[in-house]
Amino acid sequence: MAHHLRQGDIFAVGAQRLQMTESIELTIQSLQAYGPTHEHWGIAWSGGKDSSATLTLLMYLLDSGKIQRPKSLTVFYADTRQELPPLAIAARQIMDELEERGVHVEVVTAPLDKRFMVYILGRGVPPPNNNTLRWCTRQIKIDPMQHALEQRLAELDGNVLMITGVRQGESAIRDKRIEMSCGKDGAECGQGWYQKVLPEAKGLHGRLATLAPLLHWRVCHVWEWLKHWAPEAEFGDWSTATIADAYGGDEAEEINARTGCIGCPLASEEKALETVLQNPAWAYLTPLRGIKAIWRELREPQHRLRKAGIERLKDGSIAANPQRMGPILLESRLMALERVLAIQAECNVAAERLGRPRIDLIAADEEGRIRELIAVGTWPDGWDGDEPVATTPLDKVFADGAVQPLLFA
Template sequence: MSINEVNPKRSAFSQYGIKQVIEDSIAHIKHLYLSDAIPWVIGYSGGKDSTATLQLVWYALQQLAEEGKATKKVHVISTDTLVENPIVSMWVEKSLGRMEQAAEDQNLPITPHRLTPDIKDRFWVNLIGKGYPAPRAKFRWCTDRLKINPSNNFIKSLRDKNGEAILVLGTRKAESATRAALMDEYENSATNTRKAQGLTESGAKDLQRVWIYAPIGEWSNDDVWIYLNSVKNPWNFPNHDLMGMYQGATDGGECPLVVDQSTQSCGDSRFGCYVCTMVSEDKSMNAMIANDEEKEWMMPLVSLRNEIEVNDPSRDKKLDKLRRDKSNRDFRRMDGRLTVHVTKNGADLVPGPYLQSFREHLLKCVLEAQVAVQRMGPPEVKGLELLPLEELEAIRAIWLKEKHELEDSVPTIYEKVIKKPYPGERRAHHPILNKETLERLKTYCTQQGDEEGLLYQQLRAVMSVANKHRNQLRRAKLKDELSDVLDKGAFSSMYEAKQFALERERHNLQIKLNNDVSLEDEEKIDIRDKISIITQSIKEHGYSSLLIDTVEVE
């Protein structure tokens, strides 16, 4: 089927009927399963498409088990980002538990796996710990770390042990024109040597020799629901409950009977992370709360997202959010560099990570949301931890060791919000690097005109580096580390740093204009325009509002 022929409403059951299509699908799955020794991995999210796909494979394995041929292991993987919608996360966890028990009872070679990101890759560790700004179109740092890496690492490990692997997915051409185009491209690729078997290439560079199998690739949205409502879930996890979850996440709370192409189908909801800032609104979570007052305990999670989100359908509101976002960020990049960005309407510094004050504020907000959810929610979320100890300790280590924030404020914030002793490692009292000394140092710096706290940060970092090396016999890296923190703290204010960076950029452009004989006339005009823009922007205090307006909103 070509991309132009894709119709999201056209049923795969219309020609031969649902019974025949399902029988043919199961027969094909059995044939493919028996054709080689390549291990299978099924991607399972708990949603309707992956559930339908897994059901087909499960029933095929049941038949093979009766024939004594179900000998090859099938791995079911589900990636929990640890910032998922908690309703969906709990649903998937229960489903995996039922799956494991049912596979054992039915003597099937199915093994479920709940995958999670490495601690260093987790959302709050990067956002609160390192200070990464909330994900956005030009800096979408979350997807690889939270979703792709855990599953890819599992798949690659299996592939490396066996030479190849087959990844079974619930992707469908009717999901979107883009999805259909990609599926067609990989299916009809000249290098797809297994097209005859119904397989396609993965398309991912690091998943070479991993083949994609999409048993419901031609199904419509309604086909999926018809199948799920017609065929019993083989691991005893009722499909009508799944439909109820989708219904609760649909605006208006309705999943109507589809009678013609004008009727809106159920199940178009998209479940994702409750902190996702790639969209302007978490429609599924908001619908869940609106449709069921017993789910109002999730409101603190919505509020938490609002602390960091920068999207809004309204241009003016989005600008306000972007300005607020920039005010919470350092003018230096993570490594201390000053980066200049020039547009036709202004020149400015590119903001870096979140400031210490805002990161501490976010930590407090997350812990407060955790307390509120545990207090307001049903029994199954009474023990829900938005920030488990291992993540708190990872954040703490980053603040102390990488950012030299010797105040060690994680335990203090935790105890203030949770009202319990901090359960992490207790640090010994340092005779010099303690809160009292640091407070006196900050006061002294303020008295010396350190309004933005940059001098204090520099002196604190120097003390931290010196303390780190004081008991080491070899201090080979001491000089470099001291040089780094001194360079990073070379400016007494953001205004001074901005002037320096813009002057440097203007100087470099002028040198290029004067000496580069290969420049075309248009390039020379462009450089002169940039020099003029930088000259106008040098005297502007703070971050430029013009840069926000012209770069981040359009």
């Protein structure tokens, strides 16, 4: 219990911030206020710092009898297949610890054909970008979670409380934004502890509410819980220290640590991966730096098809972006697949030598499906595969249908 006294390590000198025990007490109050009115609880867990702190704290409060147990508890782990290895490995350890406690963990993954690697390398859809094609988050995380919730609700009688790791920090207390009431009518999503209806919950018929019991926690409390409290036997002996290490260990708060997918195409810099690689224990994953370069290269015209002229949509109208670049060439997909597999193999050879965890950027079933989709010549909707390569010189077509011929054939 020495952690309660080490305030100097947690807070800046002179700052009037919530103490750890006060933060936990407010969390208990929120769970006591709303938990008993829902027979079934679910926890949305991404494996990141906030949701992992929420999950392990909730389990401690249940196991210690500080809050009343629901009729059923289901943990929904969002496995995007793209998480940084330290987070994915810590998640597997925590899943084992949950199963030992008799807690059901449902691993939520996108269908095979919609997973990140299969969608790009098998179907040929270009890597996501921040402008016109940001398909990844919804497809590999949000939609699968929604589907899993709908399936679970269909199995249960009564209503379900979905617990999330959303946080607003101390400002939520200071600005009196936490309201112990329903936030359904006119309230901004996430502005209160409790939301009566999950947004966009099609088919859930108002039976699902969400609770953010760590809404008021400061990030320093999250680090303190993950690094020092949760790993102790008194609080559950959880494998959470690895999560803090993935964000930068003792420097995590100072570097404003965030994590994302391996080689995220949407990030300008690979800060999360570089933070991991600075830890000697994870340095064997250095080849992962090559992933982002592959996605960057696949966006280039020499690897893609292009619409040759005016493109008519299903309703007969003319597309606003004639001669747009499209999917990735079959041979370019094969090239990229071999490069990703080579990176994976290089990491795993080092892992075997060092006795460190192996990684699977592309699992065996995913590789098989990618090769199958390439072999049968799969293209995204609206593309036949006989369009010209995007580097082919073409007459210029404008949105109004006007054509400017090539000056030089």
